[in-house]
Amino acid sequence: MPLDWAYVAVFALVGAGMAALPLGLVWLLAPRSHYPQKRVAYESGIIPFGEAWSQFHVRYYLFGLAFLLFDIEVIYIYPWAVVLRELGAFAFVEMLIFLGVLGVGLAYAWKKGALEWV
Amino acid sequence: MTAVVVEALLKSAVLLFVLLTATAYEVLLERKLLGRFQVRYGPNRVGPWGLLQPLADGIKLLTKEDFAPAGADRVVYVAAPVLLMTVALFVYAVIPFGPEVELFGRRVTLYLADVNTALLLVLGASSLGVYGLILGGWSSNSKYSLLGGLRSSAQVISYELSLALAVLAVVLEAGSLSLVRIVQAQEQGWFVLRQPVAFLVFFLSALAETNRAPFDLPEAEQELVAGYQTEYGGFKFVMFYIAEYLAMITQGALAATLFLGGWHGPLLPPVVWFVLKVLLFVVVLIWIRATVPRVRYDQLMGLGWKVLIPVALLNLLVSAVLLL
Amino acid sequence: MNAEALAFYALAAMVVVGGGLVVQSRNLVHAAVSLVPTLLGVAGLYVLLHAEFVTAIQLLIYVGAITVLILFVILLTEGATGLRVPQRNEQVPLALVVSGALVLLLWAVLLRVPWGPPAGTLPPYNPGAVGRSLLMPYVLAFEVTSLVILACLVGAIVIARREE
Numbered sequence: 236m237p238l239d240w241a242y243v244a245v246f247a248l249v250g251a252g253m254a255a256l257p258l259g260l261v262w263l264l265a266p267r268s269h270y271p272q273k274r275v276a277y278e279s280g281i282i283p284f285g286e287a288w289s290q291f292h293v294r295y296y297l298f299g300l301a302f303l304l305f306d307i308e309v310i311y312i313y314p315w316a317v318v319l320r321e322l323g324a325f326a327f328v329e330m331l332i333f334l335g336v337l338g339v340g341l342a343y344a345w346k347k348g349a350l351e352w353v
Numbered sequence: 354m355t356a357v358v359v360e361a362l363l364k365s366a367v368l369l370f371v372l373l374t375a376t377a378y379e380v381l382l383e384r385k386l387l388g389r390f391q392v393r394y395g396p397n398r399v400g401p402w403g404l405l406q407p408l409a410d411g412i413k414l415l416t417k418e419d420f421a422p423a424g425a426d427r428v429v430y431v432a433a434p435v436l437l438m439t440v441a442l443f444v445y446a447v448i449p450f451g452p453e454v455e456l457f458g459r460r461v462t463l464y465l466a467d468v469n470t471a472l473l474l475v476l477g478a479s480s481l482g483v484y485g486l487i488l489g490g491w492s493s494n495s496k497y498s499l500l501g502g503l504r505s506s507a508q509v510i511s512y513e514l515s516l517a518l519a520v521l522a523v524v525l526e527a528g529s530l531s532l533v534r535i536v537q538a539q540e541q542g543w544f545v546l547r548q549p550v551a552f553l554v555f556f557l558s559a560l561a562e563t564n565r566a567p568f569d570l571p572e573a574e575q576e577l578v579a580g581y582q583t584e585y586g587g588f589k590f591v592m593f594y595i596a597e598y599l600a601m602i603t604q605g606a607l608a609a610t611l612f613l614g615g616w617h618g619p620l621l622p623p624v625v626w627f628v629l630k631v632l633l634f635v636v637v638l639i640w641i642r643a644t645v646p647r648v649r650y651d652q653l654m655g656l657g658w659k660v661l662i663p664v665a666l667l668n669l670l671v672s673a674v675l676l677l
Numbered sequence: 678m679n680a681e682a683l684a685f686y687a688l689a690a691m692v693v694v695g696g697g698l699v700v701q702s703r704n705l706v707h708a709a710v711s712l713v714p715t716l717l718g719v720a721g722l723y724v725l726l727h728a729e730f731v732t733a734i735q736l737l738i739y740v741g742a743i744t745v746l747i748l749f750v751i752l753l754t755e756g757a758t759g760l761r762v763p764q765r766n767e768q769v770p771l772a773l774v775v776s777g778a779l780v781l782l783l784w785a786v787l788l789r790v791p792w793g794p795p796a797g798t799l800p801p802y803n804p805g806a807v808g809r810s811l812l813m814p815y816v817l818a819f820e821v822t823s824l825v826i827l828a829c830l831v832g833a834i835v836i837a838r839r840e841e
């Protein structure tokens with residue numbers, strides 16, 4: 236099995252090289268001519284005003300956090316799914332409790348409108 | 354050890370060549386099909402039936418000027434597309450194209466690596482792709498880019514959850530996280546027959562994960578220009594493009610591996626079956642793009658969190674009961 | 678030096694260099710992004726320890742979710758993106774002395790610990806073994822985890838509502 240990981244590592248390195256290689260080629264092949272107007276960011280044809288950054292709504296953070304928590308939950312279910320056949324009904328009841336508690340969480344978030352994107 | 358490294362390098366090179374060629378022709382396929390759906394021809398000038406079009410595009414884009422917008426964060430601006438493309442390629446280290454075959458008198462596996470936790474590796478790689486979107490949007494120093502990057506990352510992470518939950522039903526059936534074992538477990542019957550609900554959830558999530566129509570909000574051109582890619586040009590733009598189209602093939606390969614029996618099928622050689630299944634998936638994605646209009650952002654998030662996640666959870670419990 | 682040791686040093690270098698970048702970056706986004714190689718290197722180290730399931734967790738949770746959340750927070754916080762945070766003040770010499778002493782202390786302890794032989798054999802299938810131990814001997818901790826996650830979720834919603 237660790238040998239298989241060696242293949243994964245080699246492929247990751249070669250893939251990264253493959254992704255970086257064209258940038259080198261472009262550097263060799265592409266023409267260059269710089270003038271300030273070219274580098275102005277697009278803004279419907281006018282000169283951009285203000286900063287690119289603006290205040291974002293807190294719900295991005297809320298969804299990010301909800302994602303993190305449910306992601307942890309999902310990662311706990313994976314080993315359960317692998318061994319459920321082997322351990323049988325006992326394991327099923329355990330997962331029912333686990334998911335029940337998290338179901339309460341989802342219901343709470345739903346009720347409070349945290350899943351609402353307005 | 355040296356032999357292993359040489360073999361790994363050779364296999365990686367072949368795999369990369371196949372993947373990049375497939376991506377290039379996938380783009381051509383989409384242009385051709387979209388053309389036909391709209392009663393036009395699509396590209397047909399370069400080579401017979403336009404078959405050399407990807408090559409021409411590639412050469413053209415390699416000779417395009419490479420520059421960054423003013424005020425951009427140079428390092429991150431360059432790193433974002435490289436990262437996204439690397440991650441998109443990385444997944445294929447663990448995707449099984451076929452079983453062991455006899456080649457030049459040696460036994461060769463038609464997959465790079467059979468890892469115990471391959472499935473989780475694939476899911477993890479797609480969450481790594483989120484960095485490409487956020488960082489590409491942030492580093493461009495443009496309002497549209499930043500908003501597009503944030504939007505697409507919120508979309509991708511939401512649908513990653515429903516994807517992971519749908520896939521859990523398959524793990525339940527196969528009792529393993531190794532993609533090779535999951536395919537082997539489908540010799541008697543494809544999982545799509547046993548898990549139709551999970552497949553539906555998977556399909557919708559995959560559609561949203563790839564940022565494809567009807568979920569292509571990150572690049573809703575009427576409001577966000579081109580989303581996180583707005584300020585990218587030349588080959589860096591191409592890298593975003595390659596990553597996006599590679600992701601379509603990846604979801605097709607995942608659908609084939611997890612639900613459609615992988616390389617299993619009658620008469621034809623296993624690899625051909627696998628490729629056919631992936632191709633079918635990609636054609637369906639293109640077809641949907643030509644047919645369905647875009648949804649609103651609140652509809653998108655609502656579908657993910659309030660429909661797909663509860664449905665996938667219920668489906669999981671029901672399958673567990675049926676299994677016991 | 679065999680291949681495993683080589684892999685270990687490469688990964689360890691990745692972790693240390695990434696960590697160094699996190700600490701010394703003056704731009705918050707750069708610091709957050711530098712966390713990625715650090716966490717990926719740690720994931721690689723888990724592979725060398727044959728802890729494949731922990732590798733997957735590291736990849737999905739730490740690299741895939743927590744660091745994304747950190748980036749979200751930085752992008753949401755007003756003005757933080759263009760901010761240049763000062764990295765030095767007059768306490769640098771003192772900090773150097775303290776951290777140097779800590780390194781020496783750790784080094785001395787690590788050299789003196791009698792590292793015993795590995796306990797037992799590795800299970801043949803890693804995720805299965807994790808599942809069995811989570812559901813049999815550690816079931817209480819497993820169920821309590823769900824309560825902890827629930828508390829986090831409720832807390833986050835309460836705080837975010839107040840912000841609105």
